[in-house]
Amino acid sequence: MAAIGGATQWQAVQQLAGVTEPGEAVQLPDLLFHQYCSEVFRINRGIYNTIDEWLYRSGYVTIIKRREAALSFLDYVNRQPQEGPGQSLRSIRFGQGGLTRLLQEYFAAH
Template structure:
């Protein structure tokens, strides 16, 4: 994703941004809301910063999958917070 594309996506209205996440990453609205709230509580109060982090996290997660083409995002019970924490550790470096 280019900088211009990212800038356009992160400035979409909330419903359209969550739809983008669903269409692009297979992310349902409930998981999107959980990720958004987690970033809000953990360092990203600005909506623009949170959306950048959400996209970066989703790309980080997808890049860790063995077969990206066939995988839909599934975090499993309790695994989402662990993955978000791992992402923050790596992103902080």
């Protein structure tokens, strides 16, 4: 994790927002929620925006429900085995079309 003024980005997000539990993260302003997702799930802004838009278009209109669904999905994806060396803090990779396919599969089953 990158350090910001002696603290990691996640520590900076925690300090700014007072977040200690994932359930608290859904209440964050957009930028801090994205930073939370970036640090915890190692996703970039484009992945975050795609998930957020897909959920909105799929009926998750309220921001809290959409964020709860996004966190549930990202937690699920993060627990799936991925190719390459295992790391505790790895970036989630989807491949071309993989994100939409996984979103459809996950939410069809949940």
